[in-house]
Amino acid sequence: xxxxxxxxxxxKILEQEHRDLDQILIQLQEKKTVDFLxxxxxxxxxxxxxxxxxxxxxxxxxxxxx
Numbered sequence: 001x002x003x004x005x006x007x008x009x010x011x012k013i014l015e016q017e018h019r020d021l022d023q024i025l026i027q028l029q030e031k032k033t034v035d036f037l038x039x040x041x042x043x044x045x046x047x048x049x050x051x052x053x054x055x056x057x058x059x060x061x062x063x064x065x066x
Contacts, residue, residue, distance in 0.1 A: 004060060011056045018049045 021042050028039055 007056050007060050011053060011060065014049050014053050014056065018046060018053065021046045021049070 025039065025042055025046075028035070028042075
């Protein structure tokens with residue numbers, strides 16, 4: 001397995017975790033008793049994951065300015 005395959009594998013894992021956090025946020029927001037601190041932590045984690053996803057996508061397929 002080469003470096004690109006490793007990046008793709010890591011990318012899929014991060015994207016899945018990002019989607020899982022989306023589902024958790026939806027479930028928390030549907031509840032009447034909402035822990036805002038927990039929601040903030042999840043949203044922060046989602047932003048960190050999104051940044052990591054973007055970095056990996058750039059490594060896999062660099063955006064070359066012509």
